[in-house]
Amino acid sequence: MRLELQKITKQFPGVLANDRISISVDKGQVLGLLGENGAGKTTLMNILSGLYRPDSGKILIDGKERIFRDPAQAIDAGIGMVHQHFMLVPVFDVTESVVLGNEPTKGPLGSFDRATARAQVVELSKKHGLHVDPDAKIESLPVGVRQRVEILKALYRKSDILVLDEPSAVLTPQETEELFEIIRGLARGGTSVIFITHKLNEVIAVADKITVLRRGAVAGETTPKKATAAKLAEMMVGREVQLTVSRSKSKVAEPILQVKGLNVLNDAGGLAVNNATFEVRSGEILAVAGVQGNGQTELVEALTGLRLVDSGTVVLEKKPLHAGSPREIAMAGVAHIPEDRNRDGMVKGMTIAENYILNTYHLPQYSKSGLLNRKAIAAATEQAVKDFDIRTPSISTDIASLSGGNQQKVIVAREFSRNVRLVIAAQPTRGLDVGSIEYIHRRIVEQRDAGAAVLIVSTELDEVLALGDRVAVMYEGRIVGILDAKEATRERVGLLMGGITK
Amino acid sequence: MRKKKPVAAARAKTTTAAPAKRSTSVGDGADAQQQLIASRVRAGLFALFTLLSLAITSGSVGVEGKFAFWVDKVGGTDVAFSVPVVLLWAAVTVGFGAMAALQLVRGASFRWRLAIGLVSPVLVFALLARLLDGTTANLTVFFTSTLLYTVPVGIGALAGIIAERSGFLNIAVEGKLLFGAMIGSIASSITGIAIAGPIAGAIFGALVSLFLAWLGIRYKVDQIIAGTVINIGALGVTTFAYLRILQPYSEFNRPIGITPIQIPFLSDIPVIGPILFSLSPYFYIAVGLVLFFTYMIYRTRWGLRLRAAGEQPNAAGTVGIDVVKLRYRAMLVAGLLAGFAGSYIALSGTGGFGVNTSAGKGFIALAAVIFGAWNPVYAFGAALIFGMTSAATTLLSGLGVSLPPQILLSMPYIVTIIVVAGLIGRVRAPASAGRPYDQG
Numbered sequence: 044m045r046l047e048l049q050k051i052t053k054q055f056p057g058v059l060a061n062d063r064i065s066i067s068v069d070k071g072q073v074l075g076l077l078g079e080n081g082a083g084k085t086t087l088m089n090i091l092s093g094l095y096r097p098d099s100g101k102i103l104i105d106g107k108e109r110i111f112r113d114p115a116q117a118i119d120a121g122i123g124m125v126h127q128h129f130m131l132v133p134v135f136d137v138t139e140s141v142v143l144g145n146e147p148t149k150g151p152l153g154s155f156d157r158a159t160a161r162a163q164v165v166e167l168s169k170k171h172g173l174h175v176d177p178d179a180k181i182e183s184l185p186v187g188v189r190q191r192v193e194i195l196k197a198l199y200r201k202s203d204i205l206v207l208d209e210p211s212a213v214l215t216p217q218e219t220e221e222l223f224e225i226i227r228g229l230a231r232g233g234t235s236v237i238f239i240t241h242k243l244n245e246v247i248a249v250a251d252k253i254t255v256l257r258r259g260a261v262a263g264e265t266t267p268k269k270a271t272a273a274k275l276a277e278m279m280v281g282r283e284v285q286l287t288v289s290r291s292k293s294k295v296a297e298p299i300l301q302v303k304g305l306n307v308l309n310d311a312g313g314l315a316v317n318n319a320t321f322e323v324r325s326g327e328i329l330a331v332a333g334v335q336g337n338g339q340t341e342l343v344e345a346l347t348g349l350r351l352v353d354s355g356t357v358v359l360e361k362k363p364l365h366a367g368s369p370r371e372i373a374m375a376g377v378a379h380i381p382e383d384r385n386r387d388g389m390v391k392g393m394t395i396a397e398n399y400i401l402n403t404y405h406l407p408q409y410s411k412s413g414l415l416n417r418k419a420i421a422a423a424t425e426q427a428v429k430d431f432d433i434r435t436p437s438i439s440t441d442i443a444s445l446s447g448g449n450q451q452k453v454i455v456a457r458e459f460s461r462n463v464r465l466v467i468a469a470q471p472t473r474g475l476d477v478g479s480i481e482y483i484h485r486r487i488v489e490q491r492d493a494g495a496a497v498l499i500v501s502t503e504l505d506e507v508l509a510l511g512d513r514v515a516v517m518y519e520g521r522i523v524g525i526l527d528a529k530e531a532t533r534e535r536v537g538l539l540m541g542g543i544t545k
Numbered sequence: 546m547r548k549k550k551p552v553a554a555a556r557a558k559t560t561t562a563a564p565a566k567r568s569t570s571v572g573d574g575a576d577a578q579q580q581l582i583a584s585r586v587r588a589g590l591f592a593l594f595t596l597l598s599l600a601i602t603s604g605s606v607g608v609e610g611k612f613a614f615w616v617d618k619v620g621g622t623d624v625a626f627s628v629p630v631v632l633l634w635a636a637v638t639v640g641f642g643a644m645a646a647l648q649l650v651r652g653a654s655f656r657w658r659l660a661i662g663l664v665s666p667v668l669v670f671a672l673l674a675r676l677l678d679g680t681t682a683n684l685t686v687f688f689t690s691t692l693l694y695t696v697p698v699g700i701g702a703l704a705g706i707i708a709e710r711s712g713f714l715n716i717a718v719e720g721k722l723l724f725g726a727m728i729g730s731i732a733s734s735i736t737g738i739a740i741a742g743p744i745a746g747a748i749f750g751a752l753v754s755l756f757l758a759w760l761g762i763r764y765k766v767d768q769i770i771a772g773t774v775i776n777i778g779a780l781g782v783t784t785f786a787y788l789r790i791l792q793p794y795s796e797f798n799r800p801i802g803i804t805p806i807q808i809p810f811l812s813d814i815p816v817i818g819p820i821l822f823s824l825s826p827y828f829y830i831a832v833g834l835v836l837f838f839t840y841m842i843y844r845t846r847w848g849l850r851l852r853a854a855g856e857q858p859n860a861a862g863t864v865g866i867d868v869v870k871l872r873y874r875a876m877l878v879a880g881l882l883a884g885f886a887g888s889y890i891a892l893s894g895t896g897g898f899g900v901n902t903s904a905g906k907g908f909i910a911l912a913a914v915i916f917g918a919w920n921p922v923y924a925f926g927a928a929l930i931f932g933m934t935s936a937a938t939t940l941l942s943g944l945g946v947s948l949p950p951q952i953l954l955s956m957p958y959i960v961t962i963i964v965v966a967g968l969i970g971r972v973r974a975p976a977s978a979g980r981p982y983d984q985g
Contacts, residue, residue, distance in 0.1 A: 092863070115865030130860040132853050133976070143853055144864030146846045153846045196864065312579060 044105050044121055044203040045069050046235060051100035053086055060086040061097070062260040066237075068204070068252070073226060073236040075250030075267075077243070079279055080447075080474045083259035084239050088208055092124045093117035104204075118144075123197025127209040129189050133182035137175050138164050141195050167198055172228060186334070187218040194225065205229060206237045211245060215334055216504060216537030223249045241279075242505070243272040255279055280477040291492065293512045296325040299496035300346075300465050305355035305365075307338070307345040315341035317520035319355070323465065323496040328487070329525075330511025331500040332536050338520035339500045340382060343469045346498070347379045348372040349387070359465060373402050376464030378490075380454055380471045382500070384447075388454045391443035395435055396424040398442045399457050427456040432482070448479030455486055466490050466497040472506060484510060504536060518542040580653040587657055591645035595638055598668075601675065602634035610674025611681040616815045619689070619805075619823060624816075625681060633671035640664040658918075662926055669933050673940070680944050687936050688820045693893075694932035695925070696831045697722060697903070700886035701910030702917065702924040703838055704879040708754075710842060710919060711875030712855040712868075714979040716772025717757050718883050719907025720779030721750040725887020727783045730898040731791075733800035742800055743827075743888040750884015751877050753779070758876035762869055765981040776907070784900050791898060798897040803827065803889075827889045832925075834882065839921045851875060855975035858982040868982045883907070912958060919975065 046068050053061040061083045068074040078084045089095045091102065093111035102109050104120055111117040117124075131140050138161045147156040147163070164177045173191045181189060190210060197205050207226070211219040226236050226249055238249060246253050247267045255262045255278040263278045277283055300323040309315035315338045323329045333339055344350035346357060348369035357365040364372050373379070381387035389398045400409050400420050409420055424438045431452045435445055442450055451471070458466070468487060472480040487510070491497045501507050507514055514531040516524050516539035524539045538544075610633060613625040641664065648655045673682060701718045708715035725746035732745030757775055760766040791798040805825050812822040842848040850871060853861040858868045890906070891898045909931055917924025 094863075113865065113867070114863055115867075118865050124863060126863065128859075130857070130863045132857040132860050134856055134973075135853070139849060140860075143849060143861065144866050146849060148846050152841065154844055155846050155849055200864075 044235060045103075046122075046204050046237075047103040047106075048087070048091070049101040049103065051087065051090060051097045051102075053090060053095060053097050055086075059259050061090070061100075062258075063100070064256065064259070064261055066254050066261065068235045068237055070203075070235055071230050071233050073230050073238055073249055073251045075246030075253040076237055076239045076256065077241065077246050077253055077275060077279060078239075078256035079241055079476050081258075081476070082256040082279075084256060085208065086259075087256075088124070088206060088239065091117065091122060091206060115144075118200050118202075121201065121203040123200055123202025123205045125190065125193040125197060125205065125207045125210060127212060129186075129193055131181045131189060131192060133180075135181055136177070137179050137181065137184075137192055137195075138177045140181055140192055141167075141199050143196075145200060163199070164195065167195055171195075171198060171225070171232075173198075173225065186213045187215075187221070190214070190222065191225075194229075198229075202234070204235045204237065206239070208239045209241070210238070211240065211242065212502075213335055215540040216533055217541055219245070243275045243279075244505075246270075246275070247272065257281055276477060282478075293328070293491065294326045295512070296494070298322040298324045299360055300498065301356075301358045302346070303356045303358075305342075305345065305357065306353040307341045307350060308353050309338075309341055314353075315520050316345065319522050321515055321522060321525060323498050325494050325496055326491060327512040328491050328497040328499060328510050329513050329515055330507040331498065331515045331517055331522075332504060332507040332511075332540060333502065333517035334540050335502045337517045339469070339502075339517055341520075342517070343379075343382065343467055343500055346372075346467055347377065347381075370402065370405075373461070376462050378458035378461065378463045378466045378495075380451075380458055380466070380468040382469035382473070384451060384454055389442050389450060392441060394439045395428070395433070395442050395445075395453055396420050396438045398453055399424045399427055399438075399460070401457060403457075403461065423460070427453075427460065431456040431486075448475045448482075451475060451479060451483060455483060459486065459490065463490055463493075463495045466495055467500075468497070469500040470502065471499065472501075472503075504533065504540075507531075507536065508533065516540055584648055584653045584655065584657075587655075588645050588648040591641050591648055595641040595645055598634055598638040598641055598671075601671075602631055602638050605630040605634050605675060607631075608675070609679060610670070610677065611679065612670075612674075612684050613681055614816045615683070615685040615819050617819070618807075618812075619685065619819050621819070623683070623685075628674065630671065630674045633667065633674055637664065637668050637671050640667060658923065662930075665930050665933070669937060673937055676941055677944065682940055682944065685816075685819050687940050689824060690939060691929065691932040691936040692820075692824060692828055694935045695928045696825070696827045697886040697889050697906045698910045698913055698928040698931060699835060699925045700831050700882050700889075701907050702913040702928055703835060703921050704883040704886070705911055705914040706917075706919050706921055706924060707838065707842075707851070707875050707882070708879040709914065709975055709978045710851050710855045711872045712858055712975060712977045712980065712982065713758060713761060713872050713876055713879075714768040714772065715754075715757075715876075715879055715883075716769055716911070717753070717775040717779075717907075718910050719903060719905065720772075720776040721753050721880060721883035722887035722890065722903040722907045723779040723783045723901070724753050725750045725884035726889075726891040726902050727786060727791075727887075727898045728884070729888030730800045730891035731797050733892060734797050734897075737801060739801040739803055739892075742803070742892045743885050746888030746891075747881045747885040750882070750887060751880035754876045754880020754883065755873065758873050761981065762872055768979050768981075780901060783898070787898060787900055800892050800897055802896060803892045825889070825893045827893060831886075835921045835925045842921065852975070854982075855977055858977050858980075862982070872982070886910075909958075915974075918973075 048064060048066050050063040050065055051061050052063055064083065064087055066074065066076065076084060086095065090097050093114040093116055102111065109120050111120065138157065141164050142160045147159040148154060149156045161177050168175055173195055175188055175191050175195065181192065210222060214222060226238065230236055238246065240246060247270060250267055252266055253270055253275070254264050255275065257279060302322065303320050305316055305319040306314060307316035319342060321329065331339055341350060345352050348367050348371070352365040355365065356363060359375055359377065362375055364375060390401065404410055404415065409416055421438060428435060428438060433452045433456065434449050442453060466487060471483050471487065475483065487497060499510055508531060511531065512528050514526045514528065514536055515522050516536055518540065519542065523542065523544050526535065608630040609627045610630045611625060611627045613623045615621050615623050644657065644660045644664065648657060701722060705715045705718055728749040729742040729746030733739060733742030753775065757771055760771045761768045803825060805823055808822040812818040842851065850861060850866050854866065854868045854871050862868045887903065890902050913924045913927040913931060916927035
């Protein structure tokens with residue numbers, strides 16, 4: 044089926060999320076929908092799936108206008124969604140998950156006809172080469188398989204148009220390649236696919252046609268043959284972008300952070316970090332790669348004092364830190380850019396100045412006998428706003444009103460305002476626009492060049508490969524390999540991310 | 546109950562590097578480890594009980610436990626028998642000992658709920674016999690009052706389960722019981738028709754339930770707060786109505802009672818007939834409802850969607866299930882059930898409605914929901930155990946045995962707290978119970 048969206052507009056309070064967006068996809072075609080976070084991709088998708096209704100504009104399927112009042116109508120029209128956050132019930136099994144909403148029944152009470160449902164799921168997965176165990180519980184399945192269940196859900200509903208929202212975010216490169224194979228197979232079979240992503244290489248690899256969104260509007264259309272990554276990035280951002288971080292060779296000196304046999308438990312009491320041993324030296328960036336949820340969060344929390352260390356040692360320049368409080372660790376020269384800036388990085392509702400001194404307010408230059416020295420704080424913050432190019436009306440603005448990129452700059456400015464020996468940056472560019480990403484990367488590299496040790500944790504392989512002088516890979520809590528930048532190819536790191544060490 | 550993985554549990558226990566070929570995910574291991582801890586705590590508790598009952602056994606030598614049954618009908622000829630209390634306690638000791646051993650050996654795969662279900666009746670008898678200390682107790686009365694106490698608690702628990710399986714926390718069961726009791730009594734008194742009571746009670750319960758659902762779904766009022774407000778409000782309103790209307794105009798509070806029925810043939814069975822087959826029709830309806838809804842929840846499309854909405858409403862919403870409508874309907878059913886259960890209290894007890902006549906049965910019902918792990922049959926079983934403690938209290942105080950009744954009456958709550966704390970075994974609530982559903 045051919046799907047066409049004509050001049051879709053959706054206004055939210057204060058934001059024009061979709062501004063006359065027109066896109067189309069033909070039968071058997073793969074459309075890559077490219078855009079940064081906040082470009083309006085998700086809103087457009089929610090309109091297409093019947094969750095939102097557009098303020099104006101039309102949805103045409105095979106030339107006929109359709110109006111979706113709720114998700115059921117979109118499904119009936121043949122649109123199948125694979126959401127970024129999977130829409131699966133953890134305690135259900137695969138069969139139940141696939142047929143939920145269109146269950147085969149028998150008898151007067153509407154008894155669930157499990158046998159028929161199971162047979163349908165088995166047949167469907169065979170037909171499309173999507174291998175899953177129909178009786179497995181969802182919660183016991185790895186993410187890659189859960190995604191296959193999501194695709195099966197769409198196919199079970201006879202979707203002719205399959206929409207995938209950031210489908211590779213939780214996959215290893217190999218799993219992503221498998222997903223591409225599945226997408227190509229479906230397209231050959233006549234399914235139209237809309238592939239939503241912010242990763243340039245992926246659209247080039249899998250799409251037949253590329254539409255780029257920027258700030259809620261279509262910024263351009265092209266094909267993978269004509270496009271290059273640089274051109275696409277330019278369309279996405281609206282100006283020329285440096286995709287690779289320019290940096291000199293690292294001048295590695297003595298080890299600054301030494302971690303030995305570190306074990307850390309997760310909230311449920313399970314082993315999240317399993318016997319981690321590594322060191323980070325002055326003047327180098329150690330990038331930790333891994334699919335989300337393999338212990339990286341717990342590792343960072345343990346190193347920064349936010350989580351108790353179960354056993355093992357953490358030493359910063361001969362000073363043991365594994366029993367230190369967050370403040371002791373910060374004062375020892377550790378800068379922490381947290382993974383979730385909304386939760387751990389700032390206090391919304393407080394001003395930029397207050398956020399700037401969040402972990403140094405107790406120092407004599409900012410407070411005396413419990414009273415804050417407002418003048419000194421204001422002066423320091425003004426300087427930081429200038430130095431870090433933080434776009435804000437004033438330093439007494441609520442930090443919540445800044446853009447994500449500027450919020451992150453406040454955090455980076457704060458963390459780099461102390462004497463920095465070690466930088467721990469977890470997902471430092473998540474959800475930021477390309478411009479801010481460039482800026483944050485440059486600042487981190489500057490710290491390295493000034494002689495600090497840098498530990499970056501990222502699930503974006505591109506970021507890891509661009510920044511890491513060495514690359515460590517975490518899988519199920521263990522560090523399964525540490526590679527030099529030369530050896531760290533996409534393939535090798537990808538295999539390690541999947542736990543394959545040979 | 547959760548999937549058990551004793552092997553994974555053992556692996557996760559080792560804190561050093563545990564190279565596992567087919568390693569489970571981090572979360573899984575933690576889960577298994579927690580289950581292992583819980584099963585050890587259970588084993589320890591059972592061992593403790595074994596020692597306790599052993600001590601009581603040795604102190605019970607020579608005491609006779611005297612029991613009696615009515616053979617043909619309630620209040621008819623009785624047959625008495627006596628058992629040495631030592632024997633009962635010896636059985637309890639053996640039972641607990643076996644549970645402790647099995648729990649330790651089999652770990653998380655041991656079906657401890659079932660074991661508790663098997664040992665508790667013996668334990669109650671042993672306790673009774675020990676406390677009675679030679680006085681004769683009529684067991685027919687004990688059993689029937691156990692079963693009857695189970696009616697409002699069991700149906701109330703069912704109301705809780707259906708609501709919470711859909712994702713709505715039903716704290717207000719107690720309030721609905723009270724309203725159901727009062728409205729049931731009034732309707733029956735005015736119309737002079739017995740059946741009008743339960744019907745009116747159920748309808749009013751449904752209205753209260755829909756009001757609660759409206760607050761929680763439409764306005765996203767915190768479901769615990771809204772439920773608590775309804776409970777407090779129900780007590781206030783019904784007390785006021787009782788004092789101002791039902792007391793001065795007592796013709797509104799003289800319902801046609803719903804009397805026990807004799808099931809043909811079955812009620813003639815000696816001993817069992819008077820206990821099981823001469824009860825209030827409410828009891829048979831309650832059993833029927835529990836079986837019916839167990840089937841509905843686990844075996845039908847309705848149940849599949851209900852559970853999906855309570856676990857992961859977005860998963861249901863994105864495949865076109867109208868989660869909001871589904872929750873309203875679940876709350877409607879829950880209200881009908883709770884109001885119906887409430888009418889029982891006024892119509893088959895002492896006759897009519899009284900101040901706070903539900904006396905916390907709605908809260909015990911919520912305890913049964915948790916103890917029964919959101920499964921109607923288990924919850925009914927829990928209600929039976931709670932009913933037994935209540936019947937035992939009544940029996941003992943009737944026979945003049947001095948024992949602070951609060952001790953036995955507080956048992957359900959203590960057990961619930963232990964269960965909720967996850968110490969003796971984890972129960973998993975529907976993941977989204979209590980969370981408002983936000984589309985998109």
